[in-house]
Amino acid sequence: xxxxxxxxxxxxxxxxxxxxxxxxxxxxxxxxxxxxxxxxxxxxxxxxxxxxxxxxxxxxxxxxxxxxxxxxxxxxxxxxxxxxxxxxxxxxxxxxxxxxxxxxxxxxxxxxxxxxxxxxxxxxxxxxxxxxxxxxxxxxxxxxxxxxxxxxxxxxxxxxxxxxxxxxxxxxxxxxxxxxxxxxxxxxxxxxxxxxxxxxxxxxxxxxxxxxxxxxxxxxxxxxxxxxxxxxxxxxxxxxxxxxxxxxxxx
Numbered sequence: 001x002x003x004x005x006x007x008x009x010x011x012x013x014x015x016x017x018x019x020x021x022x023x024x025x026x027x028x029x030x031x032x033x034x035x036x037x038x039x040x041x042x043x044x045x046x047x048x049x050x051x052x053x054x055x056x057x058x059x060x061x062x063x064x065x066x067x068x069x070x071x072x073x074x075x076x077x078x079x080x081x082x083x084x085x086x087x088x089x090x091x092x093x094x095x096x097x098x099x100x101x102x103x104x105x106x107x108x109x110x111x112x113x114x115x116x117x118x119x120x121x122x123x124x125x126x127x128x129x130x131x132x133x134x135x136x137x138x139x140x141x142x143x144x145x146x147x148x149x150x151x152x153x154x155x156x157x158x159x160x161x162x163x164x165x166x167x168x169x170x171x172x173x174x175x176x177x178x179x180x181x182x183x184x185x186x187x188x189x190x191x192x193x194x195x196x197x198x199x200x201x202x203x204x205x206x207x208x209x210x211x212x213x214x215x216x217x218x219x220x221x222x223x224x225x226x227x228x229x230x231x232x233x234x235x236x237x238x239x240x241x242x243x244x245x246x247x248x249x250x251x
Contacts, residue, residue, distance in 0.1 A: 024062075080243075084213075092118075095117065137199040168192065206249060
């Protein structure tokens with residue numbers, strides 16, 4: 001397929017701008033692209049006409065607001081469920097386990113997608129179901145990666161409801177658990193919601209580096225031992241990275 005040279009050159013100009021080069025002189029652009037100043041000037045004027053390049057009072061060029069507008073339009077079109085589902089389905093198919101996609105709503109997590117595993121005998125979850133932050137692997141992820149002041153305010157009057165003998169039931173223990181989640185980058189539910197059920201979870205990042213969701217994988221103690229759980233955890237972490245990348249995240 002033939003390349004349109006003028007379009008290619010215009011895009012090369014846009015690519016010159018980054019964190020270290022927020023403003024450039026026309027002579028710098030000309031030198032870096034190996035183009036005559038008159039050619040660069042025409043390209044810049046065309047980009048400026050359409051709002052993709054701006055020029056300040058000192059003659060320096062910088063990226064225009066039209067790029068921000070188009071970027072936001074693209075980001076609004078990214079449906080996290082649409083991006084995540086193909087990876088969740090693949091993980092479930094390969095492991096035979098049930099996987100979930102969860103977001104935070106106030107002091108709870110909410111299942112927004114689920115893929116049932118062929119080996120799974122767990123039927124307690126459904127899309128729309130809410131889970132506590134303190135006793136679920138996904139809840140721990142969502143709480144751990146909140147801004148500290150926001151999390152402290154949220155947990156001021158938090159109720160540590162007890163579901164099993166393994167459930168965390170106080171703020172001090174929960175704080176220790178969240179610190180461990182941040183250090184490990186993953187979270188565990190060790191029969192804290194239901195006896196016989198263990199879950200693992202990993203964070204999902206958006207384009208800005210903010211954790212906006214968590215994915216989890218649920219297992220039965222009778223069918224998945226500790227060693228197998230850790231192997232599944234590696235697969236889960238890998239899947240979370242694929243989804244985050246799909247949402248525009250760059251570490």
